[in-house]
Amino acid sequence: MLDDRVPCGYLSTTPDGVLVRVNATFLAWTGHRREDLVGRRRFVDLLPVGGRIYHETHYAPALRLQGTAREIALEVVCADGRRLPVLVNSVLERDADGTPRLIRTAVFDATERRRYEQEMLAATRRAEASEARAVELAQTLQQTLIPPTPPQVPGLDVAAAYRPAGDGRHVGGDFYDVFQVATDDWVVVLGDVQGKGVEAAVVTALARHTVRAAAVDHDAPRQVLHTLDQVLRGAATDRFCTAVLARLRRTDGTWRASVACAGHPLPLLRPSAGHPAPVGRHGPLLGVFPQPVFSDTEVTLAPGDTLVLFTDGVTEGRHRRGELYGNDRLAAVVAEHRGPAADVTDAILADVLRYQSGDARDDIAVVTVAVL
Structure with missing residues (x-):
């Protein structure tokens, strides 16, 4: 038949x-x-x-x-x-x-189909396990990049906050560090490496440790940024980086800050009796251009003055309608909150998250330094 x-x-x-x-x-x-x-x-x-x-x-x-x-x-x-x-x-x-x-x-x-489905399932599970390991590795790396609590600095009130984008599974490149070079000589750096994931975390670690080493050999922030630029351009990566670096020294009881920026938002300086204003001059991205030029801006800090460093996850936070959070909103929050550095930092983070309905589209890092 x-x-x-x-x-x-x-x-x-x-x-x-x-x-x-x-x-x-x-x-x-x-x-x-x-x-x-x-x-x-x-x-x-x-x-x-x-x-x-x-x-x-x-x-x-x-x-x-x-x-x-x-x-x-x-x-x-x-x-x-x-x-x-x-x-x-x-x-x-x-x-x-x-x-x-x-x-x-x-x-x-359906023998062949079943075998194919089983192979696909096994491949999916391997990929998921690999991704989970990569995320865990990146998160472990980032934990070494973000100090859990800022150090105690005599004469200064220092606070910091970091909030990863989304659910926090994919680690970004935002980092900050506050460290001592000598007596009454401190460095505050805040940066943002392009992209997310393990490679971004590796470049972030390279940037942070390079800054620490270069700050010992160079007094001027612009020289530290120049060293970091050379290291990034010589590294096996095509990721660029932005950074703002402030060196704070106290002489005869008076704090002075030297600020240099590389492709990064300028920090805000809020006088004890005045409105916040940007401090410093914009410089080129790190790890991109063959002969970048960075510059230092010197400012004297009086008791009650506050310096706020932040990543673009703050000012470029987007509302549901697509509007950016912007510099004006940030300046208004800094002007309104004149308490301890932690209060200023927490207020900035809370306002930016509120503006984005609690869902940060980008990593957010903020460091606040107030003179006592």
Whole structure:
């Protein structure tokens, strides 16, 4: 018969599932004998326990209600006990009065498909595990880049905050550091490496440690930034970096700050009795241009003066309508909050997050230094 030679299994059963016809293809796949099946067993009898449950709860009801059941994934138990993955298409034929008469079923060998699905599942699990390891590594690296609490600096009140974008799983390149070079000689640096993930975290670590080493050899912030630029351009990465660096020295009881910027938002200086204003001059990105020029700006800090350093995750935070948070909003928050450095820092972070409905689109880092 023609249906014996088709490249798929073909079965006919009574409405209650008793096999009345089985083609040679199905018999060859499963190893069953025709005389053991026709008139003696039901189609559901060829399924394992799980398949029988699915047959009775999903397959058979759908066939009765809709008259068809398509691409049903099942397993058929072969004569030797092995299981053959199959896809089943069935049609319920009825008499003129609507009485169920016969069920015709086409069975397709899904062994290769099942193997492919299993390989895809295994590959997906490996990729997910690899991503989880990468995220864990990046987060571990970033924990070494962000000091948990700023140091105690005699004569200064220092506070800092860091908030990663989104759910925090993909670590970004924002970093800050506050460290001592000598007595009454401190460096505050805040930077932003392009991109996210492990490579960004590695470049961030390189930048932070380079600044620490260069600050020992060079007094001027512009020279430290120049050294960092050389290191980044010589590193095996195409990621650039922005940074703002302030060196604070106290002489005869008076603090002076020297500020240099490289492709970074200028810090805000709020006098004890005045409005905040940017301090410093813009410089080029780090790790990009062959002969960059950076400059220092010197300012004297009186008691009550406050210097605020921040990344572009603050001023470029976006409202739902797409509007940027902007410099004016930041300056207004700094002008309004004249308490401890921690209060100013917390107020900035809270206002930026509120502006973005609690969902930071970019990493946010803020360092506030107030003169006591």
